[in-house]
Amino acid sequence: MSTGSGTSPNAARRSDASRRAILRAAFDLVGEVGYAKLSIEGIAARAGVGKQTIYRWWPSKGAVLFDAFLMLSEDSGGSPALPDTGDLRADLVAVLRATVEELNDPRYDEPMRALNTEIAHDPELARTYLQRLERPMRELKKDRLRSAQRAGELPSDLDLDVAVDLIWGPLLNRWMLRGGELTGDYAERVVVAALDGLRPRGGAVG
Amino acid sequence: MSTGSGTSPNAARRSDASRRAILRAAFDLVGEVGYAKLSIEGIAARAGVGKQTIYRWWPSKGAVLFDAFLMLSEDSGGSPALPDTGDLRADLVAVLRATVEELNDPRYDEPMRALNTEIAHDPELARTYLQRLERPMRELKKDRLRSAQRAGELPSDLDLDVAVDLIWGPLLNRWMLRGGELTGDYAERVVVAALDGLRPRGGAVG
Numbered sequence: 001m002s003t004g005s006g007t008s009p010n011a012a013r014r015s016d017a018s019r020r021a022i023l024r025a026a027f028d029l030v031g032e033v034g035y036a037k038l039s040i041e042g043i044a045a046r047a048g049v050g051k052q053t054i055y056r057w058w059p060s061k062g063a064v065l066f067d068a069f070l071m072l073s074e075d076s077g078g079s080p081a082l083p084d085t086g087d088l089r090a091d092l093v094a095v096l097r098a099t100v101e102e103l104n105d106p107r108y109d110e111p112m113r114a115l116n117t118e119i120a121h122d123p124e125l126a127r128t129y130l131q132r133l134e135r136p137m138r139e140l141k142k143d144r145l146r147s148a149q150r151a152g153e154l155p156s157d158l159d160l161d162v163a164v165d166l167i168w169g170p171l172l173n174r175w176m177l178r179g180g181e182l183t184g185d186y187a188e189r190v191v192v193a194a195l196d197g198l199r200p201r202g203g204a205v206g
Numbered sequence: 207m208s209t210g211s212g213t214s215p216n217a218a219r220r221s222d223a224s225r226r227a228i229l230r231a232a233f234d235l236v237g238e239v240g241y242a243k244l245s246i247e248g249i250a251a252r253a254g255v256g257k258q259t260i261y262r263w264w265p266s267k268g269a270v271l272f273d274a275f276l277m278l279s280e281d282s283g284g285s286p287a288l289p290d291t292g293d294l295r296a297d298l299v300a301v302l303r304a305t306v307e308e309l310n311d312p313r314y315d316e317p318m319r320a321l322n323t324e325i326a327h328d329p330e331l332a333r334t335y336l337q338r339l340e341r342p343m344r345e346l347k348k349d350r351l352r353s354a355q356r357a358g359e360l361p362s363d364l365d366l367d368v369a370v371d372l373i374w375g376p377l378l379n380r381w382m383l384r385g386g387e388l389t390g391d392y393a394e395r396v397v398v399a400a401l402d403g404l405r406p407r408g409g410a411v412g
Contacts, residue, residue, distance in 0.1 A: 034327065117323040119383055121240065126384040134385060155406045161386070162376070162395045163404050169376035170368070176382060177325055178332040179340060180367070189368045197403020198369050200361045 021047040022054055023068040030065060031107050035114030038065070062118045062125055069115055070132060082144040088153045089195055091144065096171060096187035103175045103182055116176060138164055166194045227253040228260055229274040236271060237313050241320030244271070268324045268331055275321055276338060288350040294359045295401055297350065302377060302393035309381045309388055322382060344370055372400045 025046035030038045038061050044051045058064045083091045102108050119126045141164045148154040170190050231252035236244045250257045264270045289297045308314050325332045347370045354360040376396050
């Protein structure tokens with residue numbers, strides 16, 4: 001049946017459409033029923049494919065969900081660069097406020113929660129996540145900080161990994177552990193505290 | 207059979223011993239087999255009690271595990287105050303280095319991971335956790351920061367909740383999401399960055 005060169009264009013198109021339908025179904029479904037009740041059967045039913053089609057491509061529901069996140073990230077143009085208006089503080093506040101809105105949106109909250117707890121328990125998935133999603137996103141954050149270094153807003157010897165953790169860590173930790181309300185105002189206070197530090201600053205500096 | 211005043215002293219002692227054995231078993235077992243494979247049956251077998259004894263006191267394995275953490279925290283003298291040598295930076299570095307050692311110890315890593323992911327998925331457990339464990343621990347952290355405020359090391363109008371999140375959030379987030387190696391050196395760099403801020407500081411201040 002093969003055309004000789006592997007898969008025919010039509011088959012490849014059908015296959016890609018099935019793949020996307022499965023990933024979309026997994027993402028939507030985990031938001032509705034939660035990760036514990038997410039099943040390959042459920043995803044297959046929602047996507048209108050057979051269970052075997054899913055098992056042919058993915059070993060587990062965790063693997064499907066991970067690829068769903070990857071597809072979503074690629075569909076939104078890969079990971080877009082952070083805004084760079086020349087005002088680091090304003091740009092970070094804008095980015096973190098947008099993150100707060102996303103984390104407060106039930107359509108994203110449950111799937112991201114599911115992915116994050118899978119990572120917490122699965123070191124292999126965590127490695128894949130780091131390599132394919134976390135590192136690329138982290139590089140974009142560091143690019144914005146590097147631009148601030150060039151503009152003299154940040155010191156040139158800053159530890160950029162610690163800086164990224166200091167800016168984004170508090171928000172993500174509060175979200176995951178439900179430690180308090182996630183508001184745009186909280187995001188702004190974190191950015192200001194991270195940039196200025198907790199200790200008193202002297203006269204007019206930097 | 208009752209003595210009229212409720213439970214007899216002997217029965218109460220036996221009951222307390224069973225309770226402690228169950229909680230100890232739950233904590234040890236989750237560290238060995240992980241949360242997914244933790245079962246009421248397994249805990250009962252390890253503790254040498256019947257399954258029904260456990261179900262009489264707890265509705266789920268998550269509830270057992272939570273009480274196990276609470277017992278551990280109470281056994282270690284409740285939550286001890288943070289060290290206060292008068293040098294905030296040194297004290298925080300010591301505390302966070304100790305936390306890193308604990309998080310890197312498999313005996314604690316898996317049970318704490320299990321508790322944290324339960325919280326991430328169970329808003330009701332999260333509320334109980336906040337009230338009985340997180341808030342009391344947070345107050346101890348804030349007490350240390352208040353002492354630093356009185357000593358002039360921190361400004362008197364500091365947002366203490368944001369400060370706690372800024373100091374502890376990056377570490378906990380890196381641990382949960384396995385974002386990188388957790389070392390004492392990393393803990394120290396986070397403390398310094400949180401206190402001094404990312405922006406350059408001017409001359410000799412504070």
